[in-house]
Amino acid sequence: MNRDLYLGIDIGGTAMKYALTDGRGAALFEGEVPTLPADPIASLQGLRSAIAPLTDGDELPRLAAVGLACAGIVNPESGHLGRSPNLPGWENSPLGQHLRSVFGDLPCTLANDVNGALYGEFRHGAGKECESLIMLALGTGVGGGVIIENNLLLGAHCGAGEVGHMQLDAAGPSCTCGGRGCLEAYAGSVGILRDARACTGEGVAKLVAEQGAALTTADLARLAERGDEDAREIFGAVGRRLGQAIGNLVNVLDPDKVIIGGGVAKAGDLILEPCREVVPHLVLAAEAKTVPIVPAELGNLAAAMGVASLAQEKETSG
Amino acid sequence: MNRDLYLGIDIGGTAMKYALTDGRGAALFEGEVPTLPADPIASLQGLRSAIAPLTDGDELPRLAAVGLACAGIVNPESGHLGRSPNLPGWENSPLGQHLRSVFGDLPCTLANDVNGALYGEFRHGAGKECESLIMLALGTGVGGGVIIENNLLLGAHCGAGEVGHMQLDAAGPSCTCGGRGCLEAYAGSVGILRDARACTGEGVAKLVAEQGAALTTADLARLAERGDEDAREIFGAVGRRLGQAIGNLVNVLDPDKVIIGGGVAKAGDLILEPCREVVPHLVLAAEAKTVPIVPAELGNLAAAMGVASLAQEKETSG
Numbered sequence: 001m002n003r004d005l006y007l008g009i010d011i012g013g014t015a016m017k018y019a020l021t022d023g024r025g026a027a028l029f030e031g032e033v034p035t036l037p038a039d040p041i042a043s044l045q046g047l048r049s050a051i052a053p054l055t056d057g058d059e060l061p062r063l064a065a066v067g068l069a070c071a072g073i074v075n076p077e078s079g080h081l082g083r084s085p086n087l088p089g090w091e092n093s094p095l096g097q098h099l100r101s102v103f104g105d106l107p108c109t110l111a112n113d114v115n116g117a118l119y120g121e122f123r124h125g126a127g128k129e130c131e132s133l134i135m136l137a138l139g140t141g142v143g144g145g146v147i148i149e150n151n152l153l154l155g156a157h158c159g160a161g162e163v164g165h166m167q168l169d170a171a172g173p174s175c176t177c178g179g180r181g182c183l184e185a186y187a188g189s190v191g192i193l194r195d196a197r198a199c200t201g202e203g204v205a206k207l208v209a210e211q212g213a214a215l216t217t218a219d220l221a222r223l224a225e226r227g228d229e230d231a232r233e234i235f236g237a238v239g240r241r242l243g244q245a246i247g248n249l250v251n252v253l254d255p256d257k258v259i260i261g262g263g264v265a266k267a268g269d270l271i272l273e274p275c276r277e278v279v280p281h282l283v284l285a286a287e288a289k290t291v292p293i294v295p296a297e298l299g300n301l302a303a304a305m306g307v308a309s310l311a312q313e314k315e316t317s318g
Numbered sequence: 319m320n321r322d323l324y325l326g327i328d329i330g331g332t333a334m335k336y337a338l339t340d341g342r343g344a345a346l347f348e349g350e351v352p353t354l355p356a357d358p359i360a361s362l363q364g365l366r367s368a369i370a371p372l373t374d375g376d377e378l379p380r381l382a383a384v385g386l387a388c389a390g391i392v393n394p395e396s397g398h399l400g401r402s403p404n405l406p407g408w409e410n411s412p413l414g415q416h417l418r419s420v421f422g423d424l425p426c427t428l429a430n431d432v433n434g435a436l437y438g439e440f441r442h443g444a445g446k447e448c449e450s451l452i453m454l455a456l457g458t459g460v461g462g463g464v465i466i467e468n469n470l471l472l473g474a475h476c477g478a479g480e481v482g483h484m485q486l487d488a489a490g491p492s493c494t495c496g497g498r499g500c501l502e503a504y505a506g507s508v509g510i511l512r513d514a515r516a517c518t519g520e521g522v523a524k525l526v527a528e529q530g531a532a533l534t535t536a537d538l539a540r541l542a543e544r545g546d547e548d549a550r551e552i553f554g555a556v557g558r559r560l561g562q563a564i565g566n567l568v569n570v571l572d573p574d575k576v577i578i579g580g581g582v583a584k585a586g587d588l589i590l591e592p593c594r595e596v597v598p599h600l601v602l603a604a605e606a607k608t609v610p611i612v613p614a615e616l617g618n619l620a621a622a623m624g625v626a627s628l629a630q631e632k633e634t635s636g
Contacts, residue, residue, distance in 0.1 A: 283477070
């Protein structure tokens, strides 16, 4: 019996989540350790120490491969981490080399964090039995990933999947990228909270005043779920913009399924129902109009599980 | 020496263009015969008769495979032609079956017309030595195609590549698809001529009055090339909208190159220069900002040459 373990690591701005999976991709152990903002090697050493009791010993399963997911422009071939705004102390560094310096000669795999999450959903979650997928991850910003014919799409410069910066209205609200009217400016939490603060509806204004700087999209979703029409309309507008972006993506890629993940997506049908209403009006090919638009299933362990699977497949294939 | 010939056919609303290519893809013979709007089989028989003097005889090269390109939703696997607005008498028909009924047991290949043109450019034109490409074909409407890792992207329902219906402004001008603010509504000739007719500039208004219903984008381009600022600005606006669409596509796909074809693209730098100015501001990944945006090279024989290559590769591979 194969008792090998595969380690998947998901580097966040404050914590590194990890999963140790078996040969079938099941997460046998999971946990998290702090991300040291200025020291990738020490961060990874901390993680290695944390899992040592599970992997380092003659009687224990062998750690067979390591996958690492990280926000930013990740080049899986060179191991280079480029632009990565949430990890200023890590960006423009040889992340693959750091990983090997800590994990020795184990096969190592890198992926962008949303690509990792998408691969997790593809192998173990909402995208099982699909060959082509689009994922949109709605968080502070909006990330994305694409799978075509069972492979993650990286692009010529590892720049593919940046669906958050699809410009939906050249005269739209400012985006963190310096542009205007990007999907992220509507459907990232920064944009949603901006709209909430600008809302004059009584219930929303009261919530904004109560929560102040601590206001979250979850607060707003609770208000909407209690029936507040203004809060519902804020999410409705998000859903319609998401639908515009998805319609555009489906016209270009015609995937088997579209998966919506990220913290903002916890608002669920508040966003997904208006989104699903818009998409068929925008998609040209008749059979593609009804593309399933579904929530992610694996939650915040998706990226760790995804890169563990990528690492396992790379190790198994040679 | 391999003396086999490969036939590529490009079905248009009024004429079927064809190319007979040799084993290296060079078009040895080309020509066109009428498209019979209500009779696909008789149309193809007409074409077969036209090329008989080149292929039917013991001393002549052998016709080894046939490729056919057609506007609309083409399923290369089933041979079905779905929605095809410019060929109402052909749409929803078993086009692959028609092709085999005329060309007997020869290996036959089908493709959407823009995919055919893209494949032609990929093998023999502006996309040689690339692995990933996006093509936008600016004609009456706006079509598109995508190549990823040397393969045409078809999508789950053969609906991929419909870049013309990317919605760039939900409050934009009406599009033939029933939507608003699609790329086609700005960059197809219908949209460009609409803008010309609405233009109050002296030179453009004079041209519109002179040409009446016969006005073409070529007329407008000539005026712009003579320095008319209003005509230049009409193409400038087209270029910026094209740039918005290309920026969005590059953020999703990060291709090696973007190819612009179609009759409207003959306006050349009137459109391409403003387009190239916009794109770097919209693309996130640093190295993808400078993606080459180039004119197509093969002109209106691209689709016939492309499907001839597809047919040859299918025949050679099995």
